[in-house]
Amino acid sequence: MGNEKVNVTVKINGNEKRAEVEPRTLLAHFIRDNLGLTGTHIGCDTSQCGACTVLVDGQAVKSCTLLTVQADGSEITTVEGLGQVGNLHPMQQSFWEKHGLQCGYCTPGVMMAAVGLLQQNPNPSDEEIREGLEGVICRCTGYQFIVDAVKHAAQLMRETEAEVQLVGEERL
Amino acid sequence: MTKVVGTRLKRKEDPKLITGHGSFADDIQLPGMLHAAVLRSPHAHAVIKKINVEEALKVPGVVAIYTGKDLEGKIGPVPTSWYVPDCDLKEAPQYPLAIDRVRYVGDGVALVIAEGRYAVKDAMYLIDVEYETLSPAVGQKESLKDNAPLVHDDIENNLAFHWKAGTVPEEVCEKAEASVKQSFYVQRVAPSPIETRAAIGRYNPGTGELTLWCTSQNPHIHRMVLSEVLDITEAKLRVISPDMGGGFGGKIGVYPDEALVGFAARDLCRPVKWIEERSEHFTAANFGRDEVIDVEIYGQKDGTITALRVTNTHNVGAYLSTMGPGVSTIDFGLMITGIYKIPYASCETFGVYTNTTPTDAYRGAGKPESTYQIERAIDLFAKEIGMDPVEIRRINMAQKEDFPFTNAQGLVYDSGDYEKPLTKALEMVDYQKFREEQKELRKRGKLVGIGFSTYVELCGFGPSKVAGGIGFQGGIWENATVRVHPRGSVTVYCGTSPHGQGHATTFGQIVSEKLGIPMDDIELVFSDTKSVSMGWGTYGSRSVAVGGSSVAIAADRVIDKAKKIAAHELEVSVEEIVFEEGIFSVKGSPSLQRTFKEIAKSANMAWNLPEGIEPSLEASSYFDPENFVYPFGTHIAVVEVDKETGQIELKRYVAVDDVGRVINPLTAEGQVHGGLAQGIGQALWEGIVYSKDGQNLTGTFMDYAMPKARFFPKFETAFTETLSPVNPIGAKGVGETGTTASTPAIMNAVMDALEPYGIKDIEMPLTPEKVWRAISESEGK
Numbered sequence: 001m002g003n004e005k006v007n008v009t010v011k012i013n014g015n016e017k018r019a020e021v022e023p024r025t026l027l028a029h030f031i032r033d034n035l036g037l038t039g040t041h042i043g044c045d046t047s048q049c050g051a052c053t054v055l056v057d058g059q060a061v062k063s064c065t066l067l068t069v070q071a072d073g074s075e076i077t078t079v080e081g082l083g084q085v086g087n088l089h090p091m092q093q094s095f096w097e098k099h100g101l102q103c104g105y106c107t108p109g110v111m112m113a114a115v116g117l118l119q120q121n122p123n124p125s126d127e128e129i130r131e132g133l134e135g136v137i138c139r140c141t142g143y144q145f146i147v148d149a150v151k152h153a154a155q156l157m158r159e160t161e162a163e164v165q166l167v168g169e170e171r172l
Numbered sequence: 173m174t175k176v177v178g179t180r181l182k183r184k185e186d187p188k189l190i191t192g193h194g195s196f197a198d199d200i201q202l203p204g205m206l207h208a209a210v211l212r213s214p215h216a217h218a219v220i221k222k223i224n225v226e227e228a229l230k231v232p233g234v235v236a237i238y239t240g241k242d243l244e245g246k247i248g249p250v251p252t253s254w255y256v257p258d259c260d261l262k263e264a265p266q267y268p269l270a271i272d273r274v275r276y277v278g279d280g281v282a283l284v285i286a287e288g289r290y291a292v293k294d295a296m297y298l299i300d301v302e303y304e305t306l307s308p309a310v311g312q313k314e315s316l317k318d319n320a321p322l323v324h325d326d327i328e329n330n331l332a333f334h335w336k337a338g339t340v341p342e343e344v345c346e347k348a349e350a351s352v353k354q355s356f357y358v359q360r361v362a363p364s365p366i367e368t369r370a371a372i373g374r375y376n377p378g379t380g381e382l383t384l385w386c387t388s389q390n391p392h393i394h395r396m397v398l399s400e401v402l403d404i405t406e407a408k409l410r411v412i413s414p415d416m417g418g419g420f421g422g423k424i425g426v427y428p429d430e431a432l433v434g435f436a437a438r439d440l441c442r443p444v445k446w447i448e449e450r451s452e453h454f455t456a457a458n459f460g461r462d463e464v465i466d467v468e469i470y471g472q473k474d475g476t477i478t479a480l481r482v483t484n485t486h487n488v489g490a491y492l493s494t495m496g497p498g499v500s501t502i503d504f505g506l507m508i509t510g511i512y513k514i515p516y517a518s519c520e521t522f523g524v525y526t527n528t529t530p531t532d533a534y535r536g537a538g539k540p541e542s543t544y545q546i547e548r549a550i551d552l553f554a555k556e557i558g559m560d561p562v563e564i565r566r567i568n569m570a571q572k573e574d575f576p577f578t579n580a581q582g583l584v585y586d587s588g589d590y591e592k593p594l595t596k597a598l599e600m601v602d603y604q605k606f607r608e609e610q611k612e613l614r615k616r617g618k619l620v621g622i623g624f625s626t627y628v629e630l631c632g633f634g635p636s637k638v639a640g641g642i643g644f645q646g647g648i649w650e651n652a653t654v655r656v657h658p659r660g661s662v663t664v665y666c667g668t669s670p671h672g673q674g675h676a677t678t679f680g681q682i683v684s685e686k687l688g689i690p691m692d693d694i695e696l697v698f699s700d701t702k703s704v705s706m707g708w709g710t711y712g713s714r715s716v717a718v719g720g721s722s723v724a725i726a727a728d729r730v731i732d733k734a735k736k737i738a739a740h741e742l743e744v745s746v747e748e749i750v751f752e753e754g755i756f757s758v759k760g761s762p763s764l765q766r767t768f769k770e771i772a773k774s775a776n777m778a779w780n781l782p783e784g785i786e787p788s789l790e791a792s793s794y795f796d797p798e799n800f801v802y803p804f805g806t807h808i809a810v811v812e813v814d815k816e817t818g819q820i821e822l823k824r825y826v827a828v829d830d831v832g833r834v835i836n837p838l839t840a841e842g843q844v845h846g847g848l849a850q851g852i853g854q855a856l857w858e859g860i861v862y863s864k865d866g867q868n869l870t871g872t873f874m875d876y877a878m879p880k881a882r883f884f885p886k887f888e889t890a891f892t893e894t895l896s897p898v899n900p901i902g903a904k905g906v907g908e909t910g911t912t913a914s915t916p917a918i919m920n921a922v923m924d925a926l927e928p929y930g931i932k933d934i935e936m937p938l939t940p941e942k943v944w945r946a947i948s949e950s951e952g953k
Contacts, residue, residue, distance in 0.1 A: 032198070
C-alpha cells in the first residue's frame, strides 16, 4: 500500500515538531489533526478556496496542495503564529478594524495570502489587492472590507517598517 | 444616554476568529471519536440491486457499515417543515439512506464508520454497489410532461404541489393598451458557505443524552425534527451549532446526514464525526432557486400597470427540503408585485420533483426571484411603451401616504418611503449625466448600460399566527433572557443562531445602550439547545427585528425590576426613579443614586428586597411580532459590454437600502456587500448545470464560478432609515437585501447596454459566450 509511516520535521510558528505520518497526509490535515493548530481551515477539495493558506518558508501556500512529506524541513507559519490577542499582527488588527471578516472561516487563509501579497508588493492599489487575492474565496464579505483591511495593514506595516528603520538609523 | 446603537463598533466575535481560536465543527476532537463517511449514489435514478461491503469491512480501522436496509425501522424519514396549505402537497418520505432506489446523484447509500479520516474513505471506496439505472427526470418543465420518468412512482406528473393565489380578470388584460410576455429562468445556484456541512454525535448511555454538534442555522428546529427522526425526546437531545463558516440558507435544512451521525453515535456508543467534502457538498447539500418564471404584464401607454400574471415552475429536486415548498409559493407568490400598486395579480406555482439534489431556501428565498421577475418585467414594459425605467417605477410605486400598504396579494407592508432611496441613489449615480454620456458612447460604438432595481422584501419572520396559517412547522417568535450576575456583568441567551452576522456585537449594543454598561460586561449565548430555552434560529432576515427586539424587551424588564429595588433602597416611589447611563437616581435629587452594579448585587443577595419582589435580576422575553417587516431600496448598476467578446464589466454599483433602524452601520454595510456579491454572482457567473442524465457538471469550485475579489468594483452604499412600527427597535432586516435587489439591477443594466441590438433577454448567468452569441445573432438578423 505504501502507507508505511515516515518521519517529518517542521518548524511551525517557531517550534520544531517531529512526527510520523502516512506519506499521503496533506499538510493541511497534518497542521490541523497532528499539530492541533485548527486555525487553518479547509473549504474545498480542489485547491480553489484558499482557506488553508499558510506561509511555507515565507511563501503563501495552500496547505492542501502539499503533502506533509514535501514540507519536511520547512518553516511554516499559520494564523496562530501570526499574532495573538494582545499582540496582533497588523493584518489581524486591520481585519478587525475594517470588518474584513464575517463568519471568519476563510479569514486565516485570506490573511496569510494577504501577508504573502504584501511581501511582494508593500503598497498595493485596490486593484492590485483584488488581483492578488485571486487564490482565495470569501462568501460573506463581498471582499470590499477585505480590500480595505489589506490596504490598512499595508499602511500600518509600512509605518512600522519606517519606524524600525528610523530606530536603526539612530542607533548607527 | 450614551449612544451605542447606531455606532460602528468593532465586532466582539473577531479576536478569536483572527487568531485561530474559533471553534468550528471540524476543530472539535472528542476522546475515542470515530469518523463517518457517506457513500453516495453516482446515478441520478437507479434501483439498488446489491450492496457488497465485504472488502470494505477488511480495511483496518473500520468499525461499522450501515446500508438503508440495515436502518429500516430504526430511523425515520426526514420530513419537510413547510406544509403549504391548499396546494395538494405530496411529500415522498426521505429516508436517511436510500433503501432500494436512489433518486439523485448524492443520495446516501451507505454509512461507513472508521477510526480516522483517511481509513473511512479507504473503506467507502471499497463498497461495491450494483445498480440498475433508470431514466431520470431532470428539468422541471420536461418532468411535468405525461411521458416523463416518475421520481416517486405514486406521485403523478412529478407534481409535488400546485399552488395559486390571486386572480386577474380577463377583461383587464383585454383592455390593456400594452402587454409583455416573457419567460425567465432563475437558475439553480449553490449557497456555498466556505465551511461545508458537518455533524458530530456523542451519546452517553448512562444518561441517555445524545449531543449533536451540527452546522445548523436553527438548532432548535434541528432538535425538534431530529428528535422525531431518531425517536428520542427533545429533553434528551442537545443540539449545538458551533462556530459556523457561513450558511446562506444552505444550513437551515435538517439533513439525512445529521440524523445518520446521531444514529451511529448512539448505536456504537462512541463519538462520531462527519465532515462533508466540497465535492460531496455539490451533490448532497441543498441548492437554491431553480425556478422557471413565466410573466405577463399588462398596462396602459401612460405607464400604469394594470395586471400581472405569473407562473412559477419550481424544481424542488428529489425530496421536499425543510423550507423548500414555501419558497416558490408563499415567499415568492405573495410578493410578485414588489413595490407597485398593481390592482390585479395572480401567481400559479408548480412544484416539480426531479432526479436532482433538493432545493431549499437560499439567501432571500423566493424574494430574489419575485423581485427578479417584476423588476425585469417592468423594464420590458417600459421599453415596450418607450418610457424611462425610472419614470415607470415612479408612476406605479406605492407612495409614502399609502402605508401601511396592502399589495395585490393581500400582504400589508409595515412602512415605506420608496422615493427616498430612489432619489438618493439617482443622485449618487448622477443619472442625467449618465444618459448624456451613454448617448455619446453609443455613437462611438461603446455599449454601456444602466439598470435599476427598486425592491421590497418580505422578511423578519414573523408572526407565529401567520406561520401556522401558511403551514410552516414552527413558531417564529423569538426568545431572549437577560441574566445579571451578582457583580454586575450580564449574560444574554438568545434563540437566534448567528454564523457570521455579528449578533454578539449588535445584540450586545442593544443591551449596552439599554443597561448603560460596557460591551465588555456583556456576553451572549446562542446556538445551544441546552443553554437557550427555545428559539427559531437565523434566516429570513429575522434576527435583529425579532431576536433583537426580544433582547430589548428583556433588558427593559430587567430595568423595571431594578428600578423597584433602587426605589426601595433609596426610600422613594418607583415613579421617582430615573435610569440613565447605568445609574438609578431620584428625580430632583440626583445625588441619591445606585449604580447598575449595586442593584445587581442587591437583587442577587436579596438581603433587603421590597415586598413581593423575588431574588435575582433576570428577565426573559418571548417576542412575537404583529407583522413581517419590509425593507426596501434602490439599487443601480452601471455596466459596459465588450461587443467583440461578450465580456461584461461592472463599472459601478450603487445600493441605497432602507432597513429600518441600523444597529451597527459597519456590520450592516458588510451584510449588504456580501448579499450583493451573491446576487451579482447569480446574474453574471454562478449556475449549477445538470446533464440530461442528471449529473451535476458544475460540482467543484473549478467548474462553479464563485465570485472572486477582482470581479467587483467598489460598491457605493448608503442607508435611509424608515423605522418599522411592528417591533420596539424599529429594525427591518439587512441580510438579504443585496441578493434580492442586485440580480435584476445587473440584468437590466446589461439589457440597457444591449438595447442598440434590440436584445430583450438573455438567460442567466450572463457568461461572455451567451452575450456574444446574442449580439452575433442580432447582427445576423
